[in-house]
Amino acid sequence: MLFPAMRVPLLDLNEQYHALAGAIRAELDQVFATQYFILGPKLGEFEEAIAGFLRSPHAIGVSSGTDALLATFMALEIGPGDAVVTSSFSFFATAGCIARVGAKPIFIDIDPATYNLSSAGLRSYIDNHCRKSEGRLLAHTGEMIRAIMPVHLFGLSCDMDEIGAVARDHGLLVIEDAAQAIGAEYPSSAGVAKIGTMGDAGCFSFYPSKNLGAAGDAGLVVCRSEQLATRLRACRNHGMGPRYHHSFIGGNFRLDEIQAAILKAKLPHLEGWATARRAAADFYREEFTRRGLTKQITLPAEPFRQSALPNHHVYYVYAIRVPRRDALREHLARREVETAVYYPLGLHEQECFASLRCKDRDLPETERAAREILALPIYPEISREAQVYVVSSIAEFFAR
Numbered sequence: 001m002l003f004p005a006m007r008v009p010l011l012d013l014n015e016q017y018h019a020l021a022g023a024i025r026a027e028l029d030q031v032f033a034t035q036y037f038i039l040g041p042k043l044g045e046f047e048e049a050i051a052g053f054l055r056s057p058h059a060i061g062v063s064s065g066t067d068a069l070l071a072t073f074m075a076l077e078i079g080p081g082d083a084v085v086t087s088s089f090s091f092f093a094t095a096g097c098i099a100r101v102g103a104k105p106i107f108i109d110i111d112p113a114t115y116n117l118s119s120a121g122l123r124s125y126i127d128n129h130c131r132k133s134e135g136r137l138l139a140h141t142g143e144m145i146r147a148i149m150p151v152h153l154f155g156l157s158c159d160m161d162e163i164g165a166v167a168r169d170h171g172l173l174v175i176e177d178a179a180q181a182i183g184a185e186y187p188s189s190a191g192v193a194k195i196g197t198m199g200d201a202g203c204f205s206f207y208p209s210k211n212l213g214a215a216g217d218a219g220l221v222v223c224r225s226e227q228l229a230t231r232l233r234a235c236r237n238h239g240m241g242p243r244y245h246h247s248f249i250g251g252n253f254r255l256d257e258i259q260a261a262i263l264k265a266k267l268p269h270l271e272g273w274a275t276a277r278r279a280a281a282d283f284y285r286e287e288f289t290r291r292g293l294t295k296q297i298t299l300p301a302e303p304f305r306q307s308a309l310p311n312h313h314v315y316y317v318y319a320i321r322v323p324r325r326d327a328l329r330e331h332l333a334r335r336e337v338e339t340a341v342y343y344p345l346g347l348h349e350q351e352c353f354a355s356l357r358c359k360d361r362d363l364p365e366t367e368r369a370a371r372e373i374l375a376l377p378i379y380p381e382i383s384r385e386a387q388v389y390v391v392s393s394i395a396e397f398f399a400r
């Protein structure tokens, strides 16, 4: 071996926790002192803080990112007979929640450079496969299209101006799956906007590995409409209001006080972590370029870098594209570099959706990305030494 072995995990949360342990414990002590565990003061404090951070009028804490999506569909009464158009390349929850409320997920192929929903593909699907009937937009399978759900994959915003224009043209809702990109910004024609706040609702996840992670499951919905916010608050608590009176069916989608306290302690550090993730991404780019590897592998696209937005990307995932992906992955595993494949299958290829006939249109870019994509270690505290080791290990693979 040309260089000493080093173990590089995909993600390491230890350093972050040790730096914040005092602040987190102080917040937790307050929760235990009050013995108030559900819908108490910490939730309110966290909601106010994160609404300020996201510059959103309403923030509703919920039990997970999945439940954020589910509660949003329930609150908007999207269900049987409806369809939601989304990306074919995302975490399962994106499509799982559409199907769980009885609606049909319609998958659009991705832009091969960004891995995000292709806005050209979206337009082309609507223009060539849908029809209008009594002012409604009907999917190729007959359901009424109610919403577009862009997913800001890996920490990068979708092309929201284009998606917003399509939605306006056809009277559709926009529900953003913002689980992977909290804090990311988009240079909208209306000014700089934080992702999650450009549509009718934005859904976030605080799964521990996400850029802002709880110590368990947690999520959030943000919205501009007061009416939707009120409905979401009721929805997360069984559609209740007033007490023990239920005008519609919700669920138990509450964010508990322990998680809210931890998130409140971590939130002030999110911006700094995003900066550190971007610095790590810049360093990968320099190293891959310096070692002449940019022909063999494709680095992440940064379409909004020129816009001088600091948070043009928040690098939840550092994904490279490489044709011999599986062989490289095995090589890196032997070098003790942990990698991941997000995602090995398009959503349209999932067995559980076979009966929905989701595979009735070609989604070639999704299927190619599923074969070629590889996530490398990235987290705010990753050392330059570890990154040099990752890049050297990749260089070694191509030199053989």
Ligand SMILES: *Cc1c(COP(=O)(O)O)cnc(C)c1O
Pocket: 064, 065, 066, 067, 090, 091, 093, 094, 151, 177, 179, 180, 204, 205, 206, 207, 217, 218, 219
């Ligand atoms: C993580 C994630 C979710 C679900 O969030 P959970 O908190 O794990 O339920 C939904 N969509 C995307 C794109 C995600 O990455």
